[in-house]
Amino acid sequence: MAPSHAGYAPSLDKLVKSLKGNSLEQSIESLIFLLKRRQVSGDDCAVVTAHILLQVVARSKWSDVDQLLGRIQNAGARLARAAPHEPVIGNIVRRVLGLIRDEASEDRNADDLGSETASEIQSLAPSNPPPAQPQRPPPVPILTRSTTISGGLPVSKSMFNLLSVASAGDSPMTGASTPVSQAQGASVHSLRSEVIDGIEEIMDEIQQADDQIASFADIQIHPGEFILAYQPTKTVERFLVKAASKRKFTVLIASIAPPQPGATEAPYAALRKKLNAHGVTTINLASNGLMAYIPRVNKVIFGAKAVYQNGGLLVDSGACIAAEAAREFLKPVIVLSPIYKFCPEDPSDEAVIGELGNPSTFVSYASGPQVEELEVENTVTDYIPPALVDVYITNLGPQTRHHFASILADHYKVEDIGYSLHDGEV
Amino acid sequence: GPRPIIEKDPRSTIPDLFSHVPMAKRVPLSQAHKDVHPAVLAAGQQMAAFNIKDSIARLEATLLAFAKVIEEYETPKGNSLSRHLIPHVLNPQIEYLTECRPMCFAMGNAIRLLKARINHIDINAPEKEAKEELLEWIGILINERIKLAEFVIARNAAEVIKDGATVVTYGRHRLVEKTVLKAKESGKSFNVTVIDDPFEGGGQELAKTLMEAGIPVLYSPNLGGLRPKVAAASNVFIGGEAIFANGSLNAASGTADVAMAAQRTGVEVIVLCETINFDRERVSVDSLTYNEIDPERSTTESFRLLFDNTQDNYIAGVVTEFESGGGNSPAQAI
Numbered sequence: 001m002a003p004s005h006a007g008y009a010p011s012l013d014k015l016v017k018s019l020k021g022n023s024l025e026q027s028i029e030s031l032i033f034l035l036k037r038r039q040v041s042g043d044d045c046a047v048v049t050a051h052i053l054l055q056v057v058a059r060s061k062w063s064d065v066d067q068l069l070g071r072i073q074n075a076g077a078r079l080a081r082a083a084p085h086e087p088v089i090g091n092i093v094r095r096v097l098g099l100i101r102d103e104a105s106e107d108r109n110a111d112d113l114g115s116e117t118a119s120e121i122q123s124l125a126p127s128n129p130p131p132a133q134p135q136r137p138p139p140v141p142i143l144t145r146s147t148t149i150s151g152g153l154p155v156s157k158s159m160f161n162l163l164s165v166a167s168a169g170d171s172p173m174t175g176a177s178t179p180v181s182q183a184q185g186a187s188v189h190s191l192r193s194e195v196i197d198g199i200e201e202i203m204d205e206i207q208q209a210d211d212q213i214a215s216f217a218d219i220q221i222h223p224g225e226f227i228l229a230y231q232p233t234k235t236v237e238r239f240l241v242k243a244a245s246k247r248k249f250t251v252l253i254a255s256i257a258p259p260q261p262g263a264t265e266a267p268y269a270a271l272r273k274k275l276n277a278h279g280v281t282t283i284n285l286a287s288n289g290l291m292a293y294i295p296r297v298n299k300v301i302f303g304a305k306a307v308y309q310n311g312g313l314l315v316d317s318g319a320c321i322a323a324e325a326a327r328e329f330l331k332p333v334i335v336l337s338p339i340y341k342f343c344p345e346d347p348s349d350e351a352v353i354g355e356l357g358n359p360s361t362f363v364s365y366a367s368g369p370q371v372e373e374l375e376v377e378n379t380v381t382d383y384i385p386p387a388l389v390d391v392y393i394t395n396l397g398p399q400t401r402h403h404f405a406s407i408l409a410d411h412y413k414v415e416d417i418g419y420s421l422h423d424g425e426v
Numbered sequence: 427g428p429r430p431i432i433e434k435d436p437r438s439t440i441p442d443l444f445s446h447v448p449m450a451k452r453v454p455l456s457q458a459h460k461d462v463h464p465a466v467l468a469a470g471q472q473m474a475a476f477n478i479k480d481s482i483a484r485l486e487a488t489l490l491a492f493a494k495v496i497e498e499y500e501t502p503k504g505n506s507l508s509r510h511l512i513p514h515v516l517n518p519q520i521e522y523l524t525e526c527r528p529m530c531f532a533m534g535n536a537i538r539l540l541k542a543r544i545n546h547i548d549i550n551a552p553e554k555e556a557k558e559e560l561l562e563w564i565g566i567l568i569n570e571r572i573k574l575a576e577f578v579i580a581r582n583a584a585e586v587i588k589d590g591a592t593v594v595t596y597g598r599h600r601l602v603e604k605t606v607l608k609a610k611e612s613g614k615s616f617n618v619t620v621i622d623d624p625f626e627g628g629g630q631e632l633a634k635t636l637m638e639a640g641i642p643v644l645y646s647p648n649l650g651g652l653r654p655k656v657a658a659a660s661n662v663f664i665g666g667e668a669i670f671a672n673g674s675l676n677a678a679s680g681t682a683d684v685a686m687a688a689q690r691t692g693v694e695v696i697v698l699c700e701t702i703n704f705d706r707e708r709v710s711v712d713s714l715t716y717n718e719i720d721p722e723r724s725t726t727e728s729f730r731l732l733f734d735n736t737q738d739n740y741i742a743g744v745v746t747e748f749e750s751g752g753g754n755s756p757a758q759a760i
Contacts, residue, residue, distance in 0.1 A: 284729065287730050291682035291713065292733070317648070321649050324653075324690070325682075354650065375645065382651060
């Protein structure tokens with residue numbers, strides 16, 4: 001995430017609150033606006049997409065599974081199109097589609113297959129839960145509740161209830177047998193609440209990911225090492241601070257641009273303060289070129305905006321410089337990425353070329369008429385080919401690209417992999 | 427008496443791992459040695475402030491200042507110019523310049539040549555004659571190794587630029603600028619992509635100059651998207667600060683990253699460098715052997731090296747005023 005867009009961007013909390021207050025359509029429109037202006041970016045896109053989709057499930061009208069899938073695809077496509085540079089939006093949409101499919105098939109099979117058995121089978125699928133986090137939510141939320149059919153409950157959930165972390169036990173069950181005439185409505189209702197639970201689990205997963213990733217920090221960072229952190233994201237910050245609580249090392253922080261003139265704080269001041277408090281030395285490099293420094297560096301660490309199925313990365317621009325330089329001197333490149341950033345697709349040509357951003361950050365248009373004619377190309381994302389990455393640290397532990405296929409299969413339904421920005425065109 | 431004011435050591439903020447790398451320093455005029463000539467004082471101040479910055483500009487300023495020193499030099503009674511000038515007059519000037527900013531390789535080469543020239547002068551030669559000979563020699567050096575070299579390099583390198591080409595360059599280097607303008611003058615039509623160092627910003631000036639000359643310019647404010655940008659290029663032109671005996675290039679920080687990206691995408695990197703910048707004795711295999719700390723951008727908040735080291739395997743060719751060749755062949759020729 002570029003450190004520039006702080007001031008005027010609404011905080012995530014405020015944004016989420018305003019989503020709840022507005023009508024569904026208003027919420028989607030205002031989020032699209034923010035995405036287009038890049039006032040919501042990076043990890044926040046995942047959170048906010050999950051929130052919006054939850055609203056879609058809770059508030060839009062649908063009477064069967066296909067309609068619900070259609071609503072999610074439609075809303076998801078609108079968001080994804082507003083921010084084609086944030087593939088994580090598409091990932092969350094696919095995750096929600098997948099969980100709807102799961103819940104629906106659970107519903108259909110509930111009669112002849114005990115859901116207990118189903119959840120037991122499913123719980124074997126995900127591998128290597130991080131040792132520190134036993135309550136990791138399963139990647140594809142599976143029914144762990146036996147309340148698949150909670151018939152007869154009036155549809156009266158308020159928004160507050162929808163967003164609170166509801167466990168199955170909270171829902172009072174009437175226990176009454178459902179009259180045949182109400183079966184359809186009851187099934188819609190139960191599907192709605194199961195899907196909402198599932199989305200909340202995805203939100204929890206997003207929220208806990210950074211901590212889970214950080215729990216691997218002290219394995220990767222050794223005493224006395226020099227770590228090059230390229231434009232540390234929140235995920236990377238937490239990782240470094242966690243390691244700093246265990247041992248002493250040195251962090252070289254690199255970024256794409258000097259601080260904006262008039263910036264009140266030095267770059268990464270808060271992170272540096274935290275690290276320094278643990279006795280970890282930090283050095284801000286005032287340089288785009290990194291080959292000069294790499295011989296002294298032990299490891300290169302940065303966060304990914306997305307990880308493609310081929311193992312390639314979408315990253316903040318300039319990170320590729322760090323990865324290329326590291327490869328030249330055979331230094332390991334460690335990428336931090338929660339599983340929800342893993343995309344079940346290959347990078348688009350646009351992603352490989354890089355996304356173009358606002359040039360005025362770099363060129364002052366006040367500096368003369370010539371500048372207006374100058375074609376400025378400010379690339380804000382880089383693509384890093386898989387060969388330059390040594391290891392991916394995820395909330396499910398360290399991964400290599402040889403296991404991507406099974407990770408992706410665990411998290412996405414084949415039907416949804418083909419889901420693209422152009423589906424659900426309005 | 428009053429305690430002397432202890433000035434904060436500008437090096438105190440330099441991280442330990444870079445503590446061996448030298449850094450330019452502004453020497454207050456009052457602290458300069460009394461024997462330093464005013465012309466040298468002025469040149470030193472300009473160099474410390476980076477008003478005179480690249481190796482050739484510094485070389486020329488040094489030679490012109492030394493010419494002034496020699497012009498005004500009078501051999502003391504009982505001495506001869508060839509025995510007295512270097513230790514008693516020139517050396518304090520050189521020390522002062524080095525104190526202001528570590529000497530560049532071109533200055534080192536020129537000073538070595540000048541000293542050899544002075545040692546060659548007959549002990550019994552009349553002072554006037556010896557001074558005239560030295561001044562003439564300095565004039566020739568400036569003309570041949572700086573002015574003519576620039577002209578020849580720009581002319582030869584411009585021939586490499588083909589009609590319809592896309593030329594990529596990094597930052598702003600005088601020789602690249604001359605080369606591209608020369609190619610334009612000869613009627614070729616081509617594009618230039620200027621990749622800038624946002625911490626330096628010289629590329630923006632180059633982009634404007636080229637635009638004014640009618641060359642279509644694509645300006646990239648930083649190294650973001652470097653790989654696709656160089657991949658689209660016909661050639662990458664880089665200006666050099668120095669070339670070592672092992673063929674590796676000392677150039678503006680970030681050059682190595684650009685050269686590596688170009689080589690990895692199959693685009694040739696052509697280095698433009700005057701032979702006076704070649705060092706036949708020293709070798710460099712990394713950027714922390716011969717480098718300088720940027721005194722302006724190295725504070726408690728940040729750190730920056732001025733140069734980096736590009737290994738010769740990333741360089742397809744070097745254009746000098748004498749000959750051009752691939753890899754380190756010019757280094758061997760000199």
